[in-house]
Amino acid sequence: xxxxxxxxxxxxxxxxxxxxxxxxxxxxxxxxxxxxxxxxxxxxxxxxxxxxxxxxxxxxxxxxxxxxxxxxxxxxxxxxxxxxxxxxxxxxxxxxxxxxxxxxxxxxxxxxxxxxxxxxxxxxxxxxxxxxxxxxxxxxxxxxxxxxxxxxxxxxxxxxxxxxxxxxxxxxxxxxxxxxxxxxxxxxxxxxxx
Numbered sequence: 001x002x003x004x005x006x007x008x009x010x011x012x013x014x015x016x017x018x019x020x021x022x023x024x025x026x027x028x029x030x031x032x033x034x035x036x037x038x039x040x041x042x043x044x045x046x047x048x049x050x051x052x053x054x055x056x057x058x059x060x061x062x063x064x065x066x067x068x069x070x071x072x073x074x075x076x077x078x079x080x081x082x083x084x085x086x087x088x089x090x091x092x093x094x095x096x097x098x099x100x101x102x103x104x105x106x107x108x109x110x111x112x113x114x115x116x117x118x119x120x121x122x123x124x125x126x127x128x129x130x131x132x133x134x135x136x137x138x139x140x141x142x143x144x145x146x147x148x149x150x151x152x153x154x155x156x157x158x159x160x161x162x163x164x165x166x167x168x169x170x171x172x173x174x175x176x177x178x179x180x181x182x183x184x185x186x187x188x189x190x191x192x193x194x
Contacts, residue, residue, distance in 0.1 A: 049118065060110065064103075105180045112176030119172055123165045130161065 134154040141147035 053114075060107065062106075108176060108179045112173070112179075115172055115176070116169065119169055123168070127158075127161065127165075130157070 134150075134157075137150050137154070138147060141150055
């Protein structure tokens with residue numbers, strides 16, 4: 001009987017060692033996967049920033065071109081309608097203010113787009129890392145009860161982060177709208193009546 005108990009004990013130890021080795025391998029693979037994912041996310045972040053910068057430059061060039069064309073059109077308009085002297089100066093000033101407001105608004109909205117893109121990407125990257133960390137925690141669970149407890153905690157944390165992340169994006173968007181609104185409000189002046 002002692003022989004059977006020793007044999008059973010050896011088998012239990014082998015099974016425990018095998019399970020531990022499997023969990024260690026899974027944790028190591030999870031770490032390697034997390035490292036590879038982090039490298040990929042960093043590369044994507046670099047590409048995203050480059051794309052956002054290119055978009056900003058394209059929008060800025062478009063705004064500058066539109067502003068130049070609008071100035072030229074305003075000059076032709078004032079000459080055609082015969083505005084002279086003080087009326088012409090007021091109309092030119094008002095046109096300039098309007099174009100500056102459009103340019104400022106375009107710049108603000110471009111910056112807001114870049115900030116939102118970076119924000120979303122950063123939030124997605126953080127969530128990805130939290131998911132990998134959670135997976136690693138789950139692989140180290142030693143019982144079904146511990147697994148269930150970790151899983152419910154991860155679910156709660158995930159919902160908490162979704163609420164926080166949504167609040168952050170909403171605040172960023174609200175600031176962008178406020179700044180764009182200020183750009184237009186600053187340019188409002190009485191219209192020229194002839």
